[in-house]
Amino acid sequence: MRRLGGEVWFGLILLALCSAVAVLAPVLAPYDPRAFSGQPLERPSRAHPLGTNDVGQDILSELIYGARVSLTVALAAGAGTVLLGLLVGGMAGYAGGWLDQALMRLVDGMLSLPRLPLLILFATFLGSGLPQTIAVISFLFWPTTARVVRAQVQSVRQRGYVRMARQFGASHPYVFLRHILPAIGPLIAYGLVTSAGHAVAMEAGLAFLGLGDPLVKSWGLMMRFALNLPGLFLTDRWLWWLLPPALCVTLLILALALMGIGLEQNLNPRLARRWR
Amino acid sequence: MMLMVQDLRVTFPLDGKTGLRAVDGVSFDLAPGASLGIVGETGAGKTTIARALLGLHPPGCVQGSIRLDGRELVGLSEEAWRAIRWRRIALVPQSVGTALDPVYRVGDQIAEPLRYHLGLSPAEAWDRSLELARRVGLEPRHLRAYPHQLSGGEKQRALLAMALSCAPDILVLDEPTSGQDMLSRARLLDLLDALCREGGMGLLVISHDLAAVARLTERVAVLYAGQLVEVGPTAEVFQDPRHPYTWGLLHAYPDMSTARDLRGIRGAPPDPANPPPGCRFHPRCTQAIDRCRREEPPLREIGGRWIACHLGGLQTLLRAEGLRKTFFVDGGEPEERVEAVREATLDIREGEVVALVGETGSGKTTLGQMLVGLLPPNGGRVVLEGRELTAAKGKERRAMMSRIQLIPQDPFDAVSPRLTVAEMVREPLDIQAIGTPEEREAKVRQALQTVGLPTSSDFLARRAHELSGGQLQRVVLARALVLEPKLIVADEPVSMLDPSEQARVINLLKEIQTERGLALLLISHDLALVRKIADRILVMHRGQIVEEGPGNRIVTRPEHEHTRVLLEAAPRLG
């Protein structure tokens, strides 16, 4: 492993901040985000630093609790994507032969589908709970991971020390866990970060389109509600209602992307390029 | 049958009560005009047998039976023995130096038995001596000389003339060629050969000079620690030794035509005062099983050969039958096929060093990988210790895999960059779940010591990129040794190392092979390198084994034209 670059540190710090906010939300938030703590559409004040929304909920509190939603989605959907990708790609790359062929057909098929319309379609049909959102995002993004993982597993599998382990009598699970997985570890880390970034963006997008969980106030949903107000841009209200959640989403995605870029430098450049 | 020796036992009294049993239950017989060789290392009891046949041991030492034309000789009085020595059985003793009396002329000493045993007059006896001297290639002047005036070879001839003087029925030669230069040795062998051909006389040649025995005898008995381990026709036994000891003895034997370094049998012969229980060869045997430690194997006839071994002789460790491997190179529509190995058949015996040579691309590595089970063959099978490796699964496969290990060409590829030296060497033990963590640790250190690597905690914590190629190859070797395999397949194990390191690693490999009694398949493109340590060489060309034979034969008299090409390409074949 090479030393981590500055951009990774920057990303890490942002992510840490975001996580701290999410964890400490009950302490940091001045109000219960669902409580009607003020008059509708209050301007920023001492009591409500970012004002209130159209039903009188504290926007700052909503923003702070929103970090929980976004991070949950990032983590869960990122992990889901990587796990699925690892499972399919790892199996295909390790087993080879007809299984590899069949699984890669599937991956190619999935990749040729248009993602966004599918996402909307699924979200519409499956309903709009947070778990559904996570499942849908994972489901749509795993094929990219699978493909990269497969390529890497295929090349690691041919290494002398991996084959030698079989020679010492090792079982396939041993070989996979002891040798293959550590060898593709950096790739997995990179995949996790990248997928997490995608997931945050997707969740925000879905919520923004009204396909998210209406009861879980994510940053995307906040933006949607703000934009639902007729004439939002006629006043400077958008500055404290729309801009903060938009900025938060952007910063979180940026943090993850920066970390991805840093990790990418530790990877075989050819493989990393394929991911994009 | 003229001479029948049955269950001969010779026990020398030691200071204590228990005697030293120098010969323990030896049986053989000798027909008129026949010849028998008895071979074995020094101390095996060869001279003791010879002296027993002449009644030269103190009374009471010899048990069992020695019959000459049906008459029992064991227990005869000194008086009765005198009538038999010289006239019926004559001995050319091992120590030429002390056998002749320094104060008498050689001729008189040859004439003495003639006068004494045959009652000839001094003149008649001298005439016969002259005649005998001529027969053994001595000149009249030699007869007038004193022993110290003769060379070793001439003294040997004089003794031979003495032994022949009374026209014995049986001539016993104890180490007839020892202490002679090559030229007089050759002349003596010619002479003895001619004498035997004259017929009638039974010949017993006792020697560690295998070439002499091969030249002079029809049958041979192999003696180990006072017991016979193999008996059979000389040519067959030397061509195809069946008992592990015979095999080792033959391969330890420096042959004029072999370019190979001397290969020892591991360990040393047992102390005759305290022989090991069971098969006496078991501490040195590469294939000993539990039973060998407890039970003494009887000498049994197996396929025309008498062998004392519980397993019926040297075992085939690994056998490959009709192995085939075809690789498909895709890309381009009609798929290109590469027949890397076609119908390769070979076997490797216990403790044997076999070299597989051939130019790059001839299929050596592919064959090696199929042999160790890394690559599934397209056809044929690999049988390891009687069980089919190619068909083994699960637990059985895991057990078989520990018996056979591979040393690949590129040590950097063979170890994980993520593991420490300790983890690398321990991995096979972890996989096979052998021993407690402490025991594994101890085995790792021991293996590292064996291959000459440090065992400091600093070294154990290093990773591949912190080691030199030579060190890393030793780590790979240590890793192959922790499972105590029976066979190591080394695929160009030194080709990535610099020349001085090459020699060191090859010598190390050879040393370990002998010490542990492993079989070794050494894959190489370098005939000059492998001929130093290989017992047998297989030549591979375009996926087929085109020639196979003992190392010296392949190097001196190659039959296949490709072998000649390889030989010409080999450097420093002086």
Ligand SMILES: Nc1ncnc2c1ncn2[C@@H]1O[C@H](COP(=O)(O)OP(=O)(O)O)[C@@H](O)[C@H]1O
């Ligand atoms: N007279 C003896 N007293 C005690 N031990 C003897 C005597 N002669 C031979 N031995 C022992 O018997 C064993 C066999 O010796 P020997 O017959 O000379 O072997 P070889 O001729 O095969 O070299 C050796 O261990 C030797 O030390």
Ligand code: SF4
């Ligand atoms: S296999 Fe057993 S009986 Fe046979 S020679 Fe070896 S130790 Fe002796």
Ligand SMILES: [Mg+2]
């Ligand atoms: Mg002797």
